[in-house]
Amino acid sequence: MIKVNGRDREWEKNLTVDLLLKKCKYSFPLIMVKVNGKYIPKEKYQNTLIMDGDDVQVIHSIAGG
Amino acid sequence: MSKENKDNQKLLTSFEFEPGKVEKGYTDRRLYINLSENKIEEKPIDLEAKETFTGGRGYGIWYLWNAVSSNTKWNDPENEIIFCTGPICGVTQYSGTGKTHVVTLSPETGTVNDNNVGGYLAPFLKFSGWDLLEIQDKAKEDVIIFIDGNKGKVVIEEVPGINSDTYLLIEKLTEKYADDEKDKRNLSIVSSGRGAENTNLGILNVTWYDVRRKKVRIKQAGRGGTGSVFRDKKILAIVTKYSGVNAGSNNAAYPELLKKAGQRLTKEISKLDHIQNGMRETGTVNLLDHMQNYNCLPVHNFKFGSHPDAFKIENKIWHQRMTQNQAGDSCWMGCAMRCAHAVDGFELSTGPLKGEKVLVDGPEYETTAGFGGNCGCFDPDFVLEANFYCDNYGMDTIGVSTTMAFLMECYENNIINKEITEGLELNFGNIKAALELIHQMAEGKGFGKIAGLGIRQIKKILVEKYGADAEFLQDIGMECKGMEFSEYVTKESLAQQGGYGMANKGPQHDENWLIFMDQVNNQIPTFEDKAAAIRYFSLFRTWFSLVGLCKLPWNDIEPEDNKQKYHGMEAAKVPEHLENYCWLFEGVTGKQLTPEELILQSERVHNLQRIFNLKMGFGTREHDIIPYRAVGPVTAEEYESRRELYDQQLQEIVNFDIKDKTTEEKIKTLRDYREEQYQKLCDAVYERRGWSSNGVPTLENIIKLKIDFPEILELVKKYQS
Incomplete structure (x- = not known):
């Protein structure tokens, strides 16, 4: 189990940041990802593995109405 | 103006004032107009009001509070429509400082309403010498209020028999009041339209002149029926004229601070807008894709948060339709955000201007989501036509689309039928019926007369006259306090x-x-x-x-x-x-x-x-x-x-x-x-x-x-x- 924005989510093997964003349908282009509090730059999304128990934050910079 | 209109024009009153003196962002005076008495007065801004309520909408609410009683209705003579400026308004060194704030009692909610709108009105008003324009009572016939900020003169003219619809009116008034092409940029006109006369959903259009296109452009004070108050007072237009805006017009205390803030923001916008929200590219409509992807786009009267056909009105489409080969336009001088966009040469397929090729200001996100998603009409041409006619008629695209979506759900649930709608088949996605309803609302005819009342009053009619289930209507009628919801699905927030x-x-x-x-x-x-x-x-x-x-x-x-x-x-x-x-x-x-x-x-x-x-x-x-x-x-x-x-x-x-x-x-x-x-x-x-x-x-x-x-x-x- 991992946490994504404070909510529980099933963990799976070989789960990268990139894959997680796809599974969550987080398509917004301006997001900031932190895994266990550590900032992950966009170019590392494909290679950064998420481990069981990790706490992932995906913050969308959307201003809205 | 046609010759006939010129003959009918009658000077009702005029008033001379000392042209603007702005000190540290304020003029400390308000222009008061009483339309039944043809009285124009200079009044001071009370020092205590200034200390307590700062300016802008704060002033507007305070002076309206003092003008009306608890029994005053929106269409009573004592209701005022107040155009407010704030101390930072008109600063040309920083982006987004041109907003006018309008305060009045709303026909939809029965209480105080506020709106903000772009265009040149508020800065011109302030630099002419007025923190507020406060209009009370009603004229007998349609009037134009002309404020010449450089000459220090206000004129009220009676102008009966002129079509109040915005599109043609603002072009004519711009020609009439500008000395020459260059002078057109010194005008800002407030207008509305027949839809504001016949519905509770009236808006105000406020102009600015697009020197690149050589066209008058508009922004809207949209919510709560402010335009209906404007037309109820029989104001055809307010024309404000001022030339001479510059970086020192506010007589700022410390101009270097304005420069510092402005430079910092402008650098950010220039460097980052294209990779952030793309406001310069398509403006607020960029939100549509994100709302669809995250289940927040209102579809079929807010039932759903997305729809497979939403791609037909997505941001990419507007990229192609908006006719600008560069960053968008600024609705006030010096704004680097440049979020104003337009579609030129759009050919109308219905209504009084059918066949005309027009400029459509927008569409903004709310209009696209409201007419496209909420009414289930995923067609960019429909969105543009609805956008144009609502603006032209002086009707709120949010109020109209949310009301229409509600009526469509009522129709699909047999709460209303063709007999009640006088033949309109108001299914979700019926573009023809939707456009016809917009025209009927503006004319105050057919089923449009009921639709133009807004959801709260429609619910009452459907329950009392047609025996509809009041609880179900309460559940699906997307209004609160009498005002229709804007276009976001909130179920999960x-x-x-x-x-x-x-x-x-x-x-x-x-x-x-x-x-x-x-x-x-x-x-x-x-x-x-x-x-x-x-x-x-x-x-x-x-x-x-x-x-x-x-x-x-x-x-x-x-x-x-x-x-x-x-x-x-x-x-x-x-x-x-x-x-x-x-x-x-x-x-x-x-x-x-x-x-x-x-x-x-x-x-x-x-x-x-x-x-x-x-x-x-x-x-x-x-x-x-x-x-x-x-x-x-x-x-x-x-x-x-x-x-x-x-x-x-x-x-x-x-x-x-x-x-x-x-x-x-x-x-x-x-x-x-x-x-x-x-x-x-x-x-x-x-x-x-x-x-x-x-x-x-x-x-x-x-x-x-x-x-x-x-x-x-x-x-x-x-x-x-």
Whole structure:
């Protein structure tokens, strides 16, 4: 189990940041990802593995109405 | 003007004044016009009002408070329509400083309403010498009010028999009042249209001149029926003329602070807009794709949050349709945000201008989501035609589309039928019927006469005259306080439900927009977190309207490292922009302002507005209730469309065993839970705001805020338990 924005989510093997964003349908282009509090730059999304128990934050910079 | 109109023109009165003298952002005087007495007067801004309510909407609400009684209706002579400027208004060194704020009693809500609108009006008004334009009473025949800020003259002319629709009127008035082509940029015209005369959904169009296109462009003061008040007073147009705007027009105390803030923001916009929100590329309509992808796009009267056909009206389409080969346009001088866009040469297929090729200002996100998604008409040509005619007729695209979506759901549920609609087949997606309804509303004919009343009054008619189920209509009629919801699905964001429900004027997103912070980012998980966000951001956003600013440059662009340097709610405040605002206020007025004092300025006005609601017979907890459609799934169709999500919530959050339960049983349990959550949120927000459990500001809070004027105290005391 991992946490994504404070909510529980099933963990799976070989789960990268990139894959997680796809599974969550987080398509917004301006997001900031932190895994266990550590900032992950966009170019590392494909290679950064998420481990069981990790706490992932995906913050969308959307201003809205 | 045609020859016939010229012959009919009659000078009613004129007034000479000393042209503008702006000191540190203020003129300290207001222009008062009484239309039945043909009286024009200069009045001072009361020093205590200045200290307490800062300017802009703060002034507007205060002077309206003093003009009307608790019995005044929107169309009574004593109701005023007040055009407000703020101290930062007109600063050309910073983006988004051209906003006019308009205050009046609303035909939709029966209480005080505020709107903000771009265009050149407010800066021209202020530089002409007026912090406020305050218009009371009604003319006998249509009038044009002409304010010449350089010559120091106000003229009221009677002009009967002129078509009030905006598109042709503003072109004619621009030709009439400008000395030559160059002079056209010195005009700003306020107009509306026949739709404002025949519905409660009237808007004001405010012009600015597009020198590149050589066309008059418009922005809208859209919500709550302000244009209906304007036409009820028989104002055909207000024309303001001023030349000579420059960086020193505000006589700012410390111009270097304006420059510092302006340069910092302009650099950000130039560097980052194309990789952030693309406001220069398509403007607010960029939101459409994101709302669709995150299930927040209203579809079929807010039943659903997305639709497979949404790609037909997505941002890419508007990229192709908007006829600009460069960054968008600025609706006030010096704005680097340049979010104004237009489609040129659009050929109309219906209505009085059928076959004409016109310029369509927009479309903005709300218009596209409302007509495209909410009415199920995923056709860009329809969106443009609806956009054009609503503007031209002076009708609110949000109010019209949300009302139309409600009527479509009523039609599909056999609550109304062809007999009642006089032949209109109002199914979702019926473009032909939708356009016909817009024209009928504007004309006040056929079923349009009922549709133009807005959802609250329509519900009453459907129940009383046609025996409709009042509870079901309450659930699906997307209005609160009498105003239609703007275009976001809030079912999964409790904070935004509260942001809409507890907004002073009604469910318009300019007071709060917390959907992503809450629903997606989950940054405000507890009631206390949500209450803190609702309190803070409603006050922060209120501040823009006190000083004359546009909201967009606050967070539709943000420093590259904002989310890395700051976290959670702090990041959402965009601290460096907050610092810019403190610099701007100090730079113009000479008074230092901390972020806490900025919030205090807003809190005074926000509480006054809540108490104004109280004065008009609203403003208590029962008026903050929102329709269940905004909270959760009303029908089995809605529940089933997201069954996995709702089932999971019932099991994991509500601890409800869903095994062998019918959809109806699950809907009821989820509803009980969500409605209870909403009530708990109200408790938390009221407490955080210093209001009683009935939603009334406490005496202690009023005294603390120094708004303890005698009649405010007298009124509020009646509600203290």
